[in-house]
Each structure stands twice: as C-alpha cells, then as structure tokens.
Amino acid sequence: MSTTHAPIAARTVDLGTPDVRRSWARDVGLVMARELRPVVREPFGLVFGLVQPLVFLGLFGPLLVGSTGGSDAIGPDVWQWFVPAILVMTTLFGTSTTGSNLQFEMQTGAHERLLVTPLARSAQLVGRSLKEMAPVVAQSLLVIAVMLPFGFSVDPVGGPLGLLLLALLGVGLGSLSYALAIAVRKQEWMFWMVQQTVLFPAMILSGMLLPIDAGPRWMQVAASLNPVAYVVDAERALFAGDLGTTALQGFVAALATAAVGLAVGIRTIVRSTD
C-alpha cells in the first residue's frame, strides 16, 4: 500500500464557506458550458451532423432544380428556396436527437450525479437546451458558406435574424427531445421510435423539400398546424430580405415551440424524482 499520496482533505482551497448564493442563471450557464465543452473540443461532431443535410443539398437539390425550378411555388432561384429549408432540416435533425446524449448520461450515471448536486433541476434542462443554439448556428454558417459560391445570397439583416430564429427553434426542439428521453427512461427504445415517428411527418409537412401548395388539401391543413412549416417559410423570407408577416409568424411559431418545449422539459425533469 502506498503511503505517499497527497491528502484528500482540501489544502489550498477554502471549502469552509462555499455556500454561495445560488443563481438559477449561473446554474444554467454552468450546465450550458459543460455541454458545450466536448462540442468545442471535438467539433468534428458538428460536421458529422451536416452529412445528411449536405446529402440532401447535393442530391435532392439538383433534382429540384430540374423538376420544379422556375415554378411559381419555388420561384426562379431554387437554392434561395431550398437552402433556408436545409438549415431548418439541420436544426430539426440535430436537436431532435440530442435527447439521446442525455439518455447515454442516464445510462452511465453522469446525469444522476448532477441530480445530486445543488444545481437546480430546471436549470439542468434549460442549460442543456440553450446549448443547442451553438451547434445549430455553427452548422448553419457552414452550410451557408458552402452554398454561397452556388449563388445563395444572404440578406444582411434577415440572415442574422434567420440564424436567431433557428436557435430559438433549436431550443424548443432540444427541450422536447430531452423531455422525451426522460419520459421514456424506463423503455429507452421508445425514444427513437417516437423521435422518428414525429420527425419525418414534421419535415415533410413543413414544405421543406417540396411545396405544400402542390399537395392535397388535408396536407395543407396539417401543415398549417406544424410550427416547423412557419419557421421554414420565415427562413426563406428572412434570407431573401423580407422582414414582414411571414418572418413574424415564424418567430411566433419558434417562440411557442421553445416555450412549450421548456415547460414540458422542466416539468418532466422535476417530476422524474416523484
């Protein structure tokens, strides 16, 4: 047995008065920083998350150009119609799966450890959800950078607002994904079943890939109930420099999604110990 270890009792740190006044915002910041650290240290994950949207851009985009380019619904510039939608798709795919990270931390024990710290439980959910903004914006900037040489243009005011809108949507979808992960923690396989069941209808009924106007009436009604559809329309408008009603409707939809997501997420994490 070794006898050369340093003592475990604190030597250089005064631990006698660590009872700082806890701030909820500080807790949120701590959680957010912890979640972001691996993303910053290994940004390859961000690029990996772009594979699917870039495949759509590379393979579906040219089809779109050939089949519907110039139509009334899409307009003369297909990329100006399609790239904003791809940004929403990136957000949708990235944030809806983020609950699986929490699932992994629940399986390993890291989440449980955090639950026994003084961190407010609501702050743990909100911090994780707000973290989603960073990869969403970073990935969007990458997609925009890739598409600029192909003629995609970004309105100097609408573009940043479009990124803000994506960040808001990401917070809402991320919260819902975390809430789902916690809610189905006793049947983990349910997470992917529910996520996939919701993801694809939400994507198709948003008019992301093809105009909803070309679909039957029932699809148009369903799309009118889909907040992602409003965000897709708003992104197209914002990147084109239209800051009017369509953009406003998108912000209302994203804010509503964020509010509902956070409310459901906080309720789920707080009740998870009842």
Add this chain to the structure above:
Amino acid sequence: MIRTRGLTKDFTVCRTQTVHAVRGIDLDVAPGELVAVLGPNGAGKTTTMRMLTSLIRPTAGTAEVAGFDVVRQPAQVRRHIGYVGQGNGAGHQQRAADELTTQGVIYGLDRRAARRRTGELLEALDLTDLSSRKVSDLSGGQRRRLDVALGLVHAPRLLFLDEPSTGLDPHNRANLWEHIVRLRREHAMTLVLTTHYLDEADTMAERVVVVDHGRVIADDTPRALKRDLAGDRVTVQAAASAEAPRLATLVAALPGAREVHVDGATVTARVADGDAAVVELVRGADRAAVDVVGARSTSPTLDDVFLALTGRSLREGPETHDGDRAAGKDAA
C-alpha cells in the same frame, strides 16, 4: 448525521402491481461512522440510498440527512452530501479535470479555487497524469477513482457510496479502498455505503446494517453480528468415529453451543467464542480420556449472519423482489 423513521418507498411497476421496495426503515447514523448497508440484490439498499440523497421521494416516513429533511429541504441535503452512484458520474465525452473543476464550481468554488481543488484531488487519487484524458478513455478503476473525486470536491461531511467497487478487479478494488479508507481517516467523514461484497463490509465497516425485503433485519458491528447471530464454528476431530458421540457431548456442554453435528470422527458446532471453546474442549477431552487428533476454530462470515437471519445465503443471488431495479430506473 442521518435519521430515518418509517422510511418507505413503493413503486408502481404497472397499473395493478406495486413493489414495496423499502418498508419502514428506521436508521440512525452518527457523525464519523462508516456504515455498510448489506443485502442481496433487490433488498432495498439502493432505493434507500436514493431516498437519502434526494434522488427519489419517499412514499412515507421521514428522513433527515445532515440536519435537513430530504423532502422539504432537498437542495440543502444536496449541498451537504457527496454521492458516488453505481454508475460513472463523469460524462464520458468530458475530460477528467474539466468534470472535477465544473463540479467544484457547481458547489460554489470560484473557477481558480476549483482548479486548485481539482489538482489536489487528481494527485490524491493518482489521476494527475490522466487529467486531460477523456473519461471514456479511462479504465474502469480510473473512472471509479474519478467518481470518488467528484464526490469529494466540496469536502462533504457525509459521503454516500453506492456499490463503489462493483465491477472492479481485485487489484482495483483494493486500490479504491485504500483511497477511501485514507480519505476517511484524514477527513473524519461519515461514510454510508452499499455493497454486496461481504468481505468489504466485514473489514471496512464499523457497522453493518443488513437489509432484506426492504426491512432492516440486523444492525450492529460486524463482530457483534457474527458473535451474536452466527457464532464461531469449532471443528474437533476424534481419533476414532466411536469416540465422536462422547466428544459431541463435551461440545454440546460448551457455553452457547448449538448446531452440534457429528460426521464420522468429526464434530462441528457453533459457539460464542471459538478460541476459548477449543482450549476448553481439548482440556475436557483430556479429562474424559477422549483422544482428540485435531481442533480448530473458524470465524463466521457475514454470509453466515445472513444465513442465520434469513435461512438464505447472500451468495445465492437475487431474490424475486426487485425494488432496487425499479428504483434504478426511477430517477432520471
């Protein structure tokens, strides 16, 4: 440091089935004690620990931990305890030092102090060289030591360890225990741990609380439990089988002798004090002219205690009762 009265937890596993995981536990732990909660899988050990650490709410009863009520003051409880759960507390995508520093900041240290504390703990737990390594790249033993470090960042007065050495090989188990014992000695910390390693509970704990089917069925020092509930086993061998019945009569006359069995020339029995019994037996046999060719006393194990209490061995594996498994899935 801990006081529970009638602590109870029921889980509804489906609409019609309720698992009574913990059934009215009364437990008092004084400051500075090292208490091992022992029991088979599903006995309610982990569920009890989860209630005491505010991870799950009791169905009934009360629990005060570090002076705070676990239901009404869970934030204060969390502030004052350290917890090392069954799983790995550090995020696998994080780096070891980052997790420790974040944990320090969570407990109110400023970032500089948290970094210094991180350095101390990494050094103390032989992890300094691994500080910048990703948690997923650490070995099982290293991860477990990191978990202990995470539980100690804020120098808690009370540390809960839920099966701290499960899954570790003997070398890593010994290494982890070396650290735990040392930290307790330095820190005068109260330790409450669950384990199903009988030797750990026997050698490390000052007090063993035996839990079965959600109830405390014994609570004492390992020595007292073994003495009172199991007793030492004496084995005496006569020179010939024909002399065994007379030897058995001598054995049965020993203080506290029970479970006297004769097998050929060998007589076994449980007695209160094995060493004294062997001396007494040899002398008695000499006086009675019984030729004894061998005599020995063996100490009982905690498994013998559990066997005496329940009629089952702790080594037999899990019972059908699955309260802990329900608890493990309950807290997100």
